[in-house]
Amino acid sequence: MHVHEIRRCFPALTRIHNGLPVAYFDGPGGTQVPQVVADAMADYLFQHNANTHWAYPTSEETDAIIAGARKAAAGFMNARADEISFGANMTTITFHLARALGRTWKKGDEVIVTDLDHHANVATWRALEIDRGIVVRAARMIRETCQIDMDHLARLAGSKTRLIAIGGASNAVGTINDLATVRKIAKSVGALFFVDAVHLAPHEPIDVQAIDCDFLSVSAYKFYGPHIGILFARKDLLESLPFPKLDPAPDSAPERAETGTQNQEGIAGVTAAVQFMTSLGVGAAVPGGPAGEDARRHTSLLWNGLKSIKRVRVYGVPPSEPRTPTFAFTVDGKTSEEVARALAKRAIFASHGDFYAATVVRTLGVEGLVRAGCAAYTTGEEIERLLAAVDEVSSGNGGRNRK
Numbered sequence: 001m002h003v004h005e006i007r008r009c010f011p012a013l014t015r016i017h018n019g020l021p022v023a024y025f026d027g028p029g030g031t032q033v034p035q036v037v038a039d040a041m042a043d044y045l046f047q048h049n050a051n052t053h054w055a056y057p058t059s060e061e062t063d064a065i066i067a068g069a070r071k072a073a074a075g076f077m078n079a080r081a082d083e084i085s086f087g088a089n090m091t092t093i094t095f096h097l098a099r100a101l102g103r104t105w106k107k108g109d110e111v112i113v114t115d116l117d118h119h120a121n122v123a124t125w126r127a128l129e130i131d132r133g134i135v136v137r138a139a140r141m142i143r144e145t146c147q148i149d150m151d152h153l154a155r156l157a158g159s160k161t162r163l164i165a166i167g168g169a170s171n172a173v174g175t176i177n178d179l180a181t182v183r184k185i186a187k188s189v190g191a192l193f194f195v196d197a198v199h200l201a202p203h204e205p206i207d208v209q210a211i212d213c214d215f216l217s218v219s220a221y222k223f224y225g226p227h228i229g230i231l232f233a234r235k236d237l238l239e240s241l242p243f244p245k246l247d248p249a250p251d252s253a254p255e256r257a258e259t260g261t262q263n264q265e266g267i268a269g270v271t272a273a274v275q276f277m278t279s280l281g282v283g284a285a286v287p288g289g290p291a292g293e294d295a296r297r298h299t300s301l302l303w304n305g306l307k308s309i310k311r312v313r314v315y316g317v318p319p320s321e322p323r324t325p326t327f328a329f330t331v332d333g334k335t336s337e338e339v340a341r342a343l344a345k346r347a348i349f350a351s352h353g354d355f356y357a358a359t360v361v362r363t364l365g366v367e368g369l370v371r372a373g374c375a376a377y378t379t380g381e382e383i384e385r386l387l388a389a390v391d392e393v394s395s396g397n398g399g400r401n402r403k
């Protein structure tokens, strides 16, 4: 699909702010939603709304919609439908998984996380330090490149390591991590392997068989869907782990990893979001399609453009290394919030701060970062607008700051 066709699917892109069309660069925090996703959710609520497992049509339709969404999510990541469970968001579902795993470990057992990660994939495991006496070790981030120090990670792994929990890609700086190396390290010490693919899923195909992980989580609202978390867990683990649950709840996989009544309209939206991803030619089903090419072009345009502006520092790896089109930068003499506010005045919506990847910001020694991320609806023209605005904001002289 051509980008202009893609854009017509998103009602939010008609928004005007200060007389200008809004350019959304906040996709890494949550993408805009196409009409088809909202329609699927409204259709569920208006036509099929019921609780599950009863003997009348709307309840049976609800069961079928949930089963269909598990199948769609499974297809999205090359898993089986009975390996997919849903939760409020990635953090909640991972927290739930952590409590289940923690029950199988003993005091002194170890989990490895990394300094590059979103803290949803750090704090969830750290909670086990207090609850279970588990020791959490963090692999360092290489400051110059914002990549994980794999030698350090390998040195941390040993006979006490029960799990390595790592991001597929950094939501702060866009680094795509070398999951194959992490898998090898995990296998070499007999540890389980968890991947936080929340930032990877909107940009790269996710294949749990190829990644060869035991667990992987994504959030649909990062790939044009509703606010809902999805967990893949290997069948045998999903069947056997002691998930905390209340008595009448089902004890069969995959429901045993879920609690209470699900966000059923959100689940209906997951199917539509996965279908939308497939139609875009991004994501699991169609790697390297036309949208992939746009992303590569935009990545170079943003990287080279930001690099060319004086007093702007860009963090992370260049486009020649594995990365997503998500860029973090600072402007000398301005806080990240000041820059984000100045961009917002020009109808350019970009996030600022640490994006819950607090150790990245701490390691870089900055107050905060401005983050500009491309999505399938981003145009080259919007990137040019962003670059001109950053130029203007950084020079304070109407934009003659580019080297």
Ligand SMILES: Cc1ncc(COP(=O)(O)O)c(C=O)c1O
Pocket: 028, 029, 089, 090, 091, 092, 118, 120, 121, 167, 169, 170, 171, 196, 197, 198, 199, 218, 219, 228, 229
């Ligand atoms: C890489 C990454 N992991 C985890 C999360 C947390 O996801 P959720 O908001 O679904 O809990 C985010 C959200 O920004 C993220 O970007």
